[in-house]
Amino acid sequence: MNTDLLHQLERVEQLATASKLLRLLRAPGRYLYAIGFRLLRYRATKKGVMKQAATFFGTPMMVVLPAGTDIYLTGGKSxxxxxxxxxxxxxxxxxxxxxxxxxxxxxxxxxxxxxxxxxxxxxxxxxxxxxxxxxxxxxxxxxxxxxxxxxxxxxxxxxxxxxxxxxxxxxxxxxxxxxxxxxxxxxxxxxxxxxxxxxxxxxxxxxxxxxxxxxxxxxxxxxxxxxxxxxxxxxxxxxxxxxxxxxxxxxxxxxxxxxxxxxxxxxxxxxxxxxxxxxxxxxxxxxxxxxxxxxxxxxxxx
Structure with missing residues (x-):
């Protein structure tokens, strides 16, 4: 069993169910960018932006915000x-x-x-x-x-x-x-x-x-x-x-x-x-x- 992967996935779950404040404190730069992008730039342009996310299983992947916000902020689909x-x-x-x-x-x-x-x-x-x-x-x-x-x-x-x-x-x-x-x-x-x-x-x-x-x-x-x-x-x-x-x-x-x-x-x-x-x-x-x-x-x- 991939015990380490299961442990890392638990961190995704904890972030997914955490308060907005805790998610902000965990990665303030990413959180403020993602939320600000959706509320301001995306609302005005209706165009996404591609960003790299660090997944919980260690493989980096590109996502397009705002669709991939959960992966971008938590490292997994939340x-x-x-x-x-x-x-x-x-x-x-x-x-x-x-x-x-x-x-x-x-x-x-x-x-x-x-x-x-x-x-x-x-x-x-x-x-x-x-x-x-x-x-x-x-x-x-x-x-x-x-x-x-x-x-x-x-x-x-x-x-x-x-x-x-x-x-x-x-x-x-x-x-x-x-x-x-x-x-x-x-x-x-x-x-x-x-x-x-x-x-x-x-x-x-x-x-x-x-x-x-x-x-x-x-x-x-x-x-x-x-x-x-x-x-x-x-x-x-x-x-x-x-x-x-x-x-x-x-x-x-x-x-x-x-x-x-x-x-x-x-x-x-x-x-x-x-x-x-x-x-x-x-x-x-x-x-x-x-x-x-x-x-x-x-x-x-x-």
């Missing part, structure tokens, strides 16, 4: 679900493993996985957004372990339309933006339409290619398409599947269908405990409602 996911990956991934990151964004989990799988492992990162992929590619350029692909992942190999939001909301980049039309920010921050190639995981990881031990999917509503296009891989190799899942109020029909298909393929759903261990969780919607949270990362394993 939402509770992301901290628990990091704990799970630290304990699950082994040297030599393959990790597939579908919806890699700036590459935070790809870089963490590269540290965990080591020089004999492999990380395959997929990012459909052109602007986000440019940051991802820069972050993994020095790693011989990570391959960064500018494409979407779907159930067919074709050219598709994809929508990119301005930097503050670019984690919502997706194939379908109608799910966000009721959000207050959507009226002001309209997406840009681009076209990108789409691949299927069945084709990408066709035999004799090494297959992933863990497959992470964070694709803002396209989860069912990803799973459909990976059905043969899931039956053949049975990787653990990490799926971001939304509550019903956030138009989660696609998430429900993806979870149902995974169960048809022999998978059982789990939530990630505070210690990073898996806990069987059969009813994902009921769990989210009971915890009063709008999303979480769930892990499906055979």
């Amino acid at each position: 939402h509770d679900s992301e901290i628990r996911l990091a704990r799970f990956l630290i304990q699950r991934l082994q040297p030599g493993d393959v990790f597939a990151d579908v919806g890699a964004h700036f590459g935070y989990f790809s870089l963490l996985a590269a540290r965990l799988v080591g020089p004999k492992g492999q990380v395959v990162a997929f990012e459909a957004s052109a602007t986000t992929h440019a940051v991802l590619a820069q972050n993994v350029a020095a790693s011989a372990v990570v391959q960064a692909h500018h494409c979407a992942v779907s159930d067919q190999q074709e050219t598709i339309s994809f929508y990119e939001f301005p930097i503050l909301y670019n984690e919502f980049n997706s194939l379908d933006v109608t799910q966000f039309e009721d959000e207050k920010w959507f009226k002001e921050f309209k997406p840009t339409k681009i076209t990108v190639p789409a691949v299927t995981l069945d084709a990408f990881f066709a035999s004799p290619s090494p297959v992933p031990a863990v497959l992470k999917i964070d694709v803002e509503g396209a989860e069912l398409k990803v799973i459909r296009g990976a059905a043969k891989l899931l039956e053949r190799a049975a990787p653990a599947v990490v799926l971001e899942y939304l509550e019903p109020k956030r138009h989660n029909t696609g998430h429900q269908q993806a979870a149902a298909l995974l169960r048809e393929l022999g998978y059982q759903s789990h939530r990630i405990g505070a210690d990073g261990q898996l806990i069987v969780c059969a009813d994902l919607d009921a769990y989210l409602q009971a915890e009063q949270i709008d999303s979480d990362n769930f892990v499906f394993v055979k």
Whole structure:
């Protein structure tokens, strides 16, 4: 077990839950810059700025503020679900493993996985957004372990339309933006339409290619398409599947269908405990409602 990494991740969690004063005292220069940038410069220009962040696992990475503020200030993605996911990956991934990151964004989990799988492992990162992929590619350029692909992942190999939001909301980049039309920010921050190639995981990881031990999917509503296009891989190799899942109020029909298909393929759903261990969780919607949270990362394993 990577005890030192788990200890460093605890520091991220402590900062994430600390008061603004404590975060200010920990890194006053960074804190004042990040908050000042968002409140003043970004509000006036709507343009981000690229800054280097020191991650808790020791790999420097570039982020674009204000979207990457949490990594810039704490060294990690600071939402509770992301901290628990990091704990799970630290304990699950082994040297030599393959990790597939579908919806890699700036590459935070790809870089963490590269540290965990080591020089004999492999990380395959997929990012459909052109602007986000440019940051991802820069972050993994020095790693011989990570391959960064500018494409979407779907159930067919074709050219598709994809929508990119301005930097503050670019984690919502997706194939379908109608799910966000009721959000207050959507009226002001309209997406840009681009076209990108789409691949299927069945084709990408066709035999004799090494297959992933863990497959992470964070694709803002396209989860069912990803799973459909990976059905043969899931039956053949049975990787653990990490799926971001939304509550019903956030138009989660696609998430429900993806979870149902995974169960048809022999998978059982789990939530990630505070210690990073898996806990069987059969009813994902009921769990989210009971915890009063709008999303979480769930892990499906055979």
